[in-house]
Amino acid sequence: DDLVTGVQTCALPIFLMANTQSLPSAETSSKQKILVLGAGVIGLTAAIRLLEEGYDVELWTKDMPLDTTSATAAAFWDPYLVQPEEDAARWGKVSYEKFGELAEQGEESLGIGERTMVLAQRTDTDPLWKEDVNGVVDLTREQVMQALGTKELPEGITRGMQFQTWMVDMPKYLPFLMKKFEELGGTLIQKDVGNIEEAHASHDVVVNCTGLGSRDIKGIEDRTLYPVAGQIIVLRRGAEEILFFDPDGDSADKPNYVVPRGETTVIGGTAMVDLGDTNPNEATRSEEHTSE
Numbered sequence: 001d002d003l004v005t006g007v008q009t010c011a012l013p014i015f016l017m018a019n020t021q022s023l024p025s026a027e028t029s030s031k032q033k034i035l036v037l038g039a040g041v042i043g044l045t046a047a048i049r050l051l052e053e054g055y056d057v058e059l060w061t062k063d064m065p066l067d068t069t070s071a072t073a074a075a076f077w078d079p080y081l082v083q084p085e086e087d088a089a090r091w092g093k094v095s096y097e098k099f100g101e102l103a104e105q106g107e108e109s110l111g112i113g114e115r116t117m118v119l120a121q122r123t124d125t126d127p128l129w130k131e132d133v134n135g136v137v138d139l140t141r142e143q144v145m146q147a148l149g150t151k152e153l154p155e156g157i158t159r160g161m162q163f164q165t166w167m168v169d170m171p172k173y174l175p176f177l178m179k180k181f182e183e184l185g186g187t188l189i190q191k192d193v194g195n196i197e198e199a200h201a202s203h204d205v206v207v208n209c210t211g212l213g214s215r216d217i218k219g220i221e222d223r224t225l226y227p228v229a230g231q232i233i234v235l236r237r238g239a240e241e242i243l244f245f246d247p248d249g250d251s252a253d254k255p256n257y258v259v260p261r262g263e264t265t266v267i268g269g270t271a272m273v274d275l276g277d278t279n280p281n282e283a284t285r286s287e288e289h290t291s292e
Helices: 041-052 085-104 141-148 170-183 196-202 211-215 282-291
Strands: 002-005 033-037 056-061 112-121 134-140 159-168 187-190 205-208 232-235 242-251 254-261 264-268
Touching: 033 041, 033 196, 041 056, 041 170, 041 205, 085 112, 085 159, 112 141, 134 141, 141 159, 141 242, 159 254, 170 187, 196 205
Parallel strands: 002 205, 033 056, 033 205, 056 187, 112 242
Antiparallel strands: 112 159, 134 159, 232 264, 242 254, 254 264
């Protein structure tokens, strides 16, 4: 039996499966049954890619797509908190190009749109993926302020980079993925997997996309996984069509970002390591309102 593990570290799909060399060929193994665990954006994407390659795919999930962590993502393309950096750049390139292909379909129901993004920089080091994105313009600190229409910036920002990124409206995108999964012949069963042997008992290959759920599945119990909590505020008003992201922020656990989403604007945020509580923290909420 094969077990391919995928951990969701961001809200955007990779469109590239790791360890595919361990999977049997769809042409020579038509009777092989593949099971994907988890119906977040990573699980649905993995299932779709396998179906497109001709495999027989079933998906088990504890939570339906709109009830997963993926549904709450801001969400925009930027390889953030993904390691190793070299692999993240390679995966990011594939995703960036795929989102472009989907956007060209012109279907508003997909929830994908192009946005201008200003990435704050505090060092002279450029991201490895800089050559893989469109519309790159290097900015001085003054030009960053001018692009954002502000006279102030957080301390430490010395320059910036402007480029075109992809915004994804997850409440629209997840149903799109689910519909595509069903159209390709995939089968979804809502159930909680307590033991990985249960999955292997009925399937030849198991692709694990349960994220933090892997810590509690008997037979995996991966305690090296940990949550990173992000708390945001959603304003009931639109912002300019420029997305601002300062990944380092005031500290490693407090990135700054402003994400325009049409009629609303998402501002944040936090990146609190090993915090699994999904309830809003009142102290953090007060800080974010003050920053606003």
